[in-house]
Amino acid sequence: MTEEEERKDGSNWKLTIAYDGTDFYGWQVQPEHATVQGTLAEAIERVTGERVLPQGSGRTDAGVHARGQVASCFLNAPIPAENFLRALNRRLPEAIRALRAETAAPDFHARHSARAKTYEYRIDRREICPPWAARFAWSLPWPLDARRMQDAARLVIGTQDFTSFAASEPDLARRTPGAPDLSTRTGRVEVENADDENAEGEGNIRTVFESSWREEGDLLIYRVRGDGFLHHMVRNLVGTFVDAGRGQMAAEEIARILEARSRSEAGATAPARGLFLDSVEY
Numbered sequence: 165m166t167e168e169e170e171r172k173d174g175s176n177w178k179l180t181i182a183y184d185g186t187d188f189y190g191w192q193v194q195p196e197h198a199t200v201q202g203t204l205a206e207a208i209e210r211v212t213g214e215r216v217l218p219q220g221s222g223r224t225d226a227g228v229h230a231r232g233q234v235a236s237c238f239l240n241a242p243i244p245a246e247n248f249l250r251a252l253n254r255r256l257p258e259a260i261r262a263l264r265a266e267t268a269a270p271d272f273h274a275r276h277s278a279r280a281k282t283y284e285y286r287i288d289r290r291e292i293c294p295p296w297a298a299r300f301a302w303s304l305p306w307p308l309d310a311r312r313m314q315d316a317a318r319l320v321i322g323t324q325d326f327t328s329f330a331a332s333e334p335d336l337a338r339r340t341p342g343a344p345d346l347s348t349r350t351g352r353v354e355v356e357n358a359d360d361e362n363a364e365g366e367g368n369i370r371t372v373f374e375s376s377w378r379e380e381g382d383l384l385i386y387r388v389r390g391d392g393f394l395h396h397m398v399r400n401l402v403g404t405f406v407d408a409g410r411g412q413m414a415a416e417e418i419a420r421i422l423e424a425r426s427r428s429e430a431g432a433t434a435p436a437r438g439l440f441l442d443s444v445e446y
Contacts, residue, residue, distance in 0.1 A: 174240040176272055177248075179204075179218065180264040181233040186299045186437065187259060190226045191233070193217060200224070200260060204235065207255040211248065212241040221274045221281065221444040222393070227436030229300065232263075232443040236274040272446075280373065280391055280445040283398045286438045287384040287406075301383065302402075302438040308409035310384060314377045315415035316408040317386065320401060320422070323371040327425040329404070330368055331396040368394055368425075377405070387442075396433055404431035 181204065189197035193205065205217050218235035243251075249265040256262065271277075286301040293303035320326075374389040386402055404421065407413045413431075421429045 174238050175267045176236060176238050176270050178266050178268040178272060179235045179262055181235055181260065182231050182263055183229060183233065183260040184299065185224060185227050185229045188226065191220050191224045203257065203260060207252050208237065210255045211251045212239055212243065214239055214241060219274050221278050224441055225436050228439045230441040233441050234274045234444045236268065236272055277446050278444050280389055281393065282387065282389040282442040283393065284440045284442045285386040285398060285402045285434065288382055289384060290382045299437055302435050306410060308384065308406065309411065310377055310379055310409065312415050313405045313409040316405045316418050317375045317377055319415065319418040320375050321372050323369065324422055325368050325425055326370050326394055326397055327368040328421045328427060328430045329397045329400040330394040330427065332427045370394065399434040399436065399439060400430055402434040407431040
């Protein structure tokens, strides 16, 4: 049976997932570690009896959360979407929720079909961050000038080389190589890229459509929307903007940092716990 004939017998599923990433070793399945992708795959197998590895829109690191991660996979099981959604959530841990389950076109792929993504990063400025907030924000009671941080954030909008804000080589070396797609439907090995969303031929060039800070009570929230993001890119941007907010650098230095194409020129990497994958656009 050809791949096309196999696909006619089943459905390509698009799943929208939210999760608290605190207790997971990131999205991508890894030996001897609890991951979001692996846990979702186990739940799907328990519901349908089919062993697949759902492909995510991108890999989130250990401790990073999601409000709108998207995953896709082919399944033979003729199950109504409402029943599938209900059954998945009964088998998933409370830290992972399937928000939507819907069938998609045969050529839909959560990662390859994505056109834009939005991330948010939260900083809690209270002197004492309460326990119920500590898992989801960077506790940072230092004086921060939000206006300077906003001025710096605007300077990364546009199509630019973000090498200075990409993970350094030691960071990349620690990542486990991409895991193959275990689905037998396509007979094809899917390997996720070493850099989050790093499409072939693009290098470290990315387009940022929106980059801004807002204040909500004790929170400072950074929102960034772009066509793709390098590994650690958002967290490295946040760490650098915090330097501007503390007065350790002028906001205008962002242009120089981008031009340098050197990770050592940018600020420290912000902690994972404040980062959320907010949404994916197709």
